[in-house]
Amino acid sequence: MRTFILIRGGGDLASGVALRLYHAGFAIAITELPQPLAVRRTVAFSEAVYEGTWTVEDVTAQHVETYQEFQTVLSQRNIPVLVDPDLQRVHAFGLQPAAIVDARLLKQDAPPLTTASPIIIGLGPGFIAGKNCHAVIETQRGHTLGRVYWNGPASPNSGLPEGDPRRVLRAPQDGLLIGHAQIGEHLEPGQTIAQVNGQAITAPFRGVLRGLIRPGLYVTAGLKIGDLDPRDRREYCFLVSDKALAIAGGVLEAVMRCQAQSEKV
Numbered sequence: 001m002r003t004f005i006l007i008r009g010g011g012d013l014a015s016g017v018a019l020r021l022y023h024a025g026f027a028i029a030i031t032e033l034p035q036p037l038a039v040r041r042t043v044a045f046s047e048a049v050y051e052g053t054w055t056v057e058d059v060t061a062q063h064v065e066t067y068q069e070f071q072t073v074l075s076q077r078n079i080p081v082l083v084d085p086d087l088q089r090v091h092a093f094g095l096q097p098a099a100i101v102d103a104r105l106l107k108q109d110a111p112p113l114t115t116a117s118p119i120i121i122g123l124g125p126g127f128i129a130g131k132n133c134h135a136v137i138e139t140q141r142g143h144t145l146g147r148v149y150w151n152g153p154a155s156p157n158s159g160l161p162e163g164d165p166r167r168v169l170r171a172p173q174d175g176l177l178i179g180h181a182q183i184g185e186h187l188e189p190g191q192t193i194a195q196v197n198g199q200a201i202t203a204p205f206r207g208v209l210r211g212l213i214r215p216g217l218y219v220t221a222g223l224k225i226g227d228l229d230p231r232d233r234r235e236y237c238f239l240v241s242d243k244a245l246a247i248a249g250g251v252l253e254a255v256m257r258c259q260a261q262s263e264k265v
Contacts, residue, residue, distance in 0.1 A: 002027040004074075005255065006090065006097035010046030010081060011038045012211075013123065013139070014103030015056050016244025017251050018045060018079060022059050024252055027074055029095075030061065031084040037219075039211035039227055042183050042238050048081040050214060057240060067093045099255050102133065107157045119258045121251055125157040134258065137250040139243075146246035148254045166204040169212075169226030171196050171219040179215030184208060184237040193226055201226065208232045 003026050007018050010030045018028045036046035045061040047054040053062045061079040064070045070093060073080040084090055099119035102110060107125045110132040122132065124139035129149050138147045140155040141162050161168040171177070175197035181187060187203040194201045194212065196219060203209075211227035219225055229236065 003098045003259070004029070004095070005099050005101060006031065006095070007101045007103055008087075009102070009104040010036060010044055010048070010061070011103070011105070012040035012044050012241065013105065013244045013247055014101075015043055015045045016240040017101055017103055017123075017248040018061075019056060019059055019240055020245060020248035020252055021255070022079065026255070028079045029070070029074070029097075030079060030081045031087060031090065032081055033085050034083050035217060037213055037217065037223070039213055039224060040183075040237075040241075041211065041214060043240050043244075045079060045081055047214075049083060057238075070095075099258060101251055102127070105139070119255075121254045122154075123247060123251075124154050128153040135254040137247055137254065139247055141243060145243065146248075146250040148250045148257075164205075164230065167207075167228045167230065168224055169193060169201055169228060171221055171223045171225050172199045172201065173197055173221045175219065177213055177215050177217055177219050177225060179212060181209050181212070183210070183212055184234045186232060186234070187228065193228075196225075203228055205230060206232065208234050208237060210237050 010032045038044035038046045048061040048063045062073045064080040070080045102122045120133040122136045127133045127136040129136045138144045178195045181193045191203045207228045207230040210229040213225045
């Protein structure tokens with residue numbers, strides 16, 4: 001019987017974690033918001049909320065609503081995605097994961113651990129091992145990316161994007177996002193990518209559109225809505241990133257260590 005791991009969040013980093021744990025033999029389920037805001041949608045299992053099913057590389061996720069659907073998808077060795085941001089339905093279904101991976105990247109303090117808490121593995125800022133999770137995984141690029149900390153926090157949020165800050169595309173104001181370019185499309189400087197209330201968001205340099213929030217969603221001023229990649233390699237838009245896989249390696253290490261320790265008890 002496969003060990004069941006629950007992942008909170010279905011964005012690109014969370015999906016990299018799900019993919020690696022899945023290939024390591026774990027049964028995976030994901031909980032998400034009613035309207036996920038993933039930017040790298042091509043490699044985010046959260047898209048199943050909108051599309052019904054979504055495949056990242058060679059693994060398929062399916063949006064479910066009932067306990068029976070949940071169990072059926074698991075038995076088919078796919079990943080059920082449940083709209084359940086507060087885990088109310090997880091508790092109502094009586095699900096008991098061996099570990100919960102909080103991959104929502106909220107970048108704010110999580111609630112403290114209790115004696116009833118399952119194994120909790122947190123990703124990045126806002127998590128402190130021993131306080132609000134059992135282990136925290138470093139998400140900041142650099143020499144420590146993917147490391148597991150069993151005491152203390154991950155690096156604080158720098159507030160700055162990695163690499164050229166122009167690559168991060170943000171909403172200029174509140175409003176509905178209208179898309180003009182497709183993920184994987186080559187763009188020239190000044191080319192219109194999307195609009196919010198008639199205000200255009202244009203390409204700051206030549207590259208490939210690596211990510212774009214789902215068009216038609218309401219966005220707020222300053223929200224990250226897209227990602228332009230100067231490497232201009234279309235195939236990268238459809239592969240889980242090196243960063244996601246490094247973080248996933250840390251999660252896998254933490255899960256396996258917790259399992260080994262529990263077997264000794």
